[in-house]
Amino acid sequence: MNRQRFAEYALVLATLVEALVFAGVAPGFLSVANILNIAMSVAITGILAVGMTAVIVSGGIDLSVGSVVALTGVSAAIAAAHGVPAPLVLLVALGIGLATGAVSGALVAWARVPSFVATLAMLTAARGLAFIVSDGRSIGGLPSWFAVLGRSVVLGVPGPVILMAAVMLLGALVLTQTAFGRHIYAVGGNPVASWLAGIRVRRVTFAIYALNGVLAGLAGLTLASRLGAGVPNAGNQYELDVIAAVVVGGTSLTGGRGTIAGTLWGTLFIGVLTNGLNLANVDPYVQKIALGVVIVAAAVADQLSRRWGEAAA
Amino acid sequence: MPRRLALLLALAALAACKPKDASSDRATKTIGVSLLTREHDFYRQLEAGLRDEAAKKGYKLIVTTGDFDLAKQQSEIDNFLVQGVDAIVVCPTDTKGIAPAIEKANAANVPVFTADIAAQGGKVVSHIASDNVAGGRLAAEYMAKAIGGKGDVGIISQPELQSVIDRESGFREGIAKYPGIHIVAAINGAGVRDRALRAADDMFQAHPKLAAVFAINDETALGALSSAQTHRLNELVIVGYDAAPEALKAIVQGTQLKADVAQQPTEIGHRTIETIAAHFAGRQVPPVIAVPVRIVDADSARALAATPAH
Numbered sequence: 001m002n003r004q005r006f007a008e009y010a011l012v013l014a015t016l017v018e019a020l021v022f023a024g025v026a027p028g029f030l031s032v033a034n035i036l037n038i039a040m041s042v043a044i045t046g047i048l049a050v051g052m053t054a055v056i057v058s059g060g061i062d063l064s065v066g067s068v069v070a071l072t073g074v075s076a077a078i079a080a081a082h083g084v085p086a087p088l089v090l091l092v093a094l095g096i097g098l099a100t101g102a103v104s105g106a107l108v109a110w111a112r113v114p115s116f117v118a119t120l121a122m123l124t125a126a127r128g129l130a131f132i133v134s135d136g137r138s139i140g141g142l143p144s145w146f147a148v149l150g151r152s153v154v155l156g157v158p159g160p161v162i163l164m165a166a167v168m169l170l171g172a173l174v175l176t177q178t179a180f181g182r183h184i185y186a187v188g189g190n191p192v193a194s195w196l197a198g199i200r201v202r203r204v205t206f207a208i209y210a211l212n213g214v215l216a217g218l219a220g221l222t223l224a225s226r227l228g229a230g231v232p233n234a235g236n237q238y239e240l241d242v243i244a245a246v247v248v249g250g251t252s253l254t255g256g257r258g259t260i261a262g263t264l265w266g267t268l269f270i271g272v273l274t275n276g277l278n279l280a281n282v283d284p285y286v287q288k289i290a291l292g293v294v295i296v297a298a299a300v301a302d303q304l305s306r307r308w309g310e311a312a313a
Numbered sequence: 314m315p316r317r318l319a320l321l322l323a324l325a326a327l328a329a330c331k332p333k334d335a336s337s338d339r340a341t342k343t344i345g346v347s348l349l350t351r352e353h354d355f356y357r358q359l360e361a362g363l364r365d366e367a368a369k370k371g372y373k374l375i376v377t378t379g380d381f382d383l384a385k386q387q388s389e390i391d392n393f394l395v396q397g398v399d400a401i402v403v404c405p406t407d408t409k410g411i412a413p414a415i416e417k418a419n420a421a422n423v424p425v426f427t428a429d430i431a432a433q434g435g436k437v438v439s440h441i442a443s444d445n446v447a448g449g450r451l452a453a454e455y456m457a458k459a460i461g462g463k464g465d466v467g468i469i470s471q472p473e474l475q476s477v478i479d480r481e482s483g484f485r486e487g488i489a490k491y492p493g494i495h496i497v498a499a500i501n502g503a504g505v506r507d508r509a510l511r512a513a514d515d516m517f518q519a520h521p522k523l524a525a526v527f528a529i530n531d532e533t534a535l536g537a538l539s540s541a542q543t544h545r546l547n548e549l550v551i552v553g554y555d556a557a558p559e560a561l562k563a564i565v566q567g568t569q570l571k572a573d574v575a576q577q578p579t580e581i582g583h584r585t586i587e588t589i590a591a592h593f594a595g596r597q598v599p600p601v602i603a604v605p606v607r608i609v610d611a612d613s614a615r616a617l618a619a620t621p622a623h
Binding site: 026027028033034037040041131136137138140141151158223226227228229231232233234235236274275278279281284 | 351352354357472498499500501505506507510511512514515516518519520521532535536539542543559562
């Protein structure tokens with residue numbers, strides 16, 4: 001546990017150093033406006049990263065979140081454009097997210113399809129559905145209330161940032177303070193031992209994917225609200241951004257280890273990196289390489305800390 | 314994989330067994346079309362133009378889409394050759410990568426035409442596309458007038474595509490004529506709305522006094538518009554590209570999106586089939602046919618909305 005704490009502090013330190021460097025080279029980096037801008041730019045990734053943390057801690061992966069963001073965003077926009085009232089539109093987005101997550105979860109838990117395969121199938125199917133329901137076009141012309149979630153500002157803080165903070169807080173509470181949360185760690189650490197200890201492994205697994213789908217629906221609605229339209233090709237490759245944030249945040253892809261706090265800092269670290277490089281006008285291709293280096297560095301750090309942990313034990 | 318290869322070979326053998334004169338003596342000519350995608354409104358209109366003109370000429374069209382996937386597009390062209398089409402229209406997913414497929418068609422004596430996106434390598438009878446460099450220049454001229462000939466401007470680009478590179482170079486060329494205007498930022502928005510939104514967020518952050526933005530397509534322009542609205546940049550001028558219905562609506566409504574460069578995808582479709590017809594008739598056709606572009610602002614957009622869509 002101490003080592004994990006240490007890794008988290010190292011990441012916080014790295015983020016601060018990174019911020020200091022950019023403050024020196026990029027105009028306008030260190031301002032309240034830009035800090036809010038960074039928080040805003042990572043809000044969608046951050047919401048998705050909470051669910052992804054739980055999935056990865058349980059020893060799985062969910063590749064479908066980007067497509068589900070598009071599908072739920074488009075569906076919500078269609079409902080809103082047809083005069084469906086706001087609370088029902090929220091239900092549409094969360095409900096469709098839940099449905100996609102439940103399908104993936106059932107495939108993983110009961111049909112024993114590897115999560116990589118089940119959610120890869122959902123990635124293409126949900127994307128296809130998004131194009132079918134929208135006829136391949138963006139759905140605009142929405143009522144003004146649709147913009148509330150994505151564009152409102154409360155006490156100077158943008159709505160999506162508040163939403164991300166709330167989801168992260170809730171996620172951290174569920175993972176650390178509830179039996180369900182502890183079961184997720186147990187299942188990811190050792191599913192057989194968990195089953196022998198009386199944990200309903202399949203039910204837990206199913207619930208993780210279903211809840212992750214709900215969060216993807218929330219993210220899809222927020223993104224559509226921010227964009228002012230449901231866009232069928234939105235959210236493309238978000239799963240990669242999200243997995244990168246979770247992995248950089250110290251969650252182990254082999255399961256059993258990871259925290260929401262780590263994920264928050266992983267999300268921020270990547271957000272600061274992208275924003276700073278953009279502000280410093282760094283070539284977009286070089287930015288991609290920089291992100292790759294960061295992901296590899298995080299994975300190596302994870303391996304090293306594990307080896308030290310085993311040596312100490 | 315070997316099984317699929319065997320199947321393909323078997324099909325090819327079957328096709329070879331067919332009498333050779335099948336294609337030349339057939340009453341109706343068949344044209345194989347491999348689009349870049351059907352996800353963009355632009356390509357839907359281009360397809361409509363192709364179908365429209367082909368119906369008039371009595372040609373049969375086989376339309377497929379490469380979906381931005383070079384391998385898929387190559388196999389589509391292979392299929393066309395097996396099906397014995399009389400001509401192929403391709404909107405390459407990759408300017409250079411498509412060359413081997415075109416060379417294969419050349420070897421089979423099937424004439425190849427490119428629409429919208431050019432190919433490098435292989436023998437293409439004619440390339441029919443918008444004049445994107447001219448489009449970029451038009452955008453620069455409109456922008457310069459709108460901001461009074463001076464100020465800092467930015468570009469949200471997608472430098473992976475030749476047509477976009479042409480737009481950007483035309484734009485830079487046009488802006489170079491105005492010593493008071495400086496291009497201070499160029500960020501990759503990947504051509505899709507959510508990525509362009511993030512790129513615009515960062516651009517407006519780094520350059521809060523930005524006077525104008527050139528967005529290389531309408532998804533990019535609408536992403537930049539969302540960002541400008543949340544940043545309350547009411548004086549900003551955005552110039553987009555493509556004149557898709559949603560963008561035209563934003564222009565008419567008096568948002569920061571002031572104008573669009575309009576391509577004529579339906580016209581590209583028409584001209585492509587006309588060029589193929591001329592080639593079938595044994596006439597010489599020019600290697601490049603540039604379909605004109607024009608600028609659409611609030612006034613012309615209203616006029617456009619008043620006339621029924623073509």
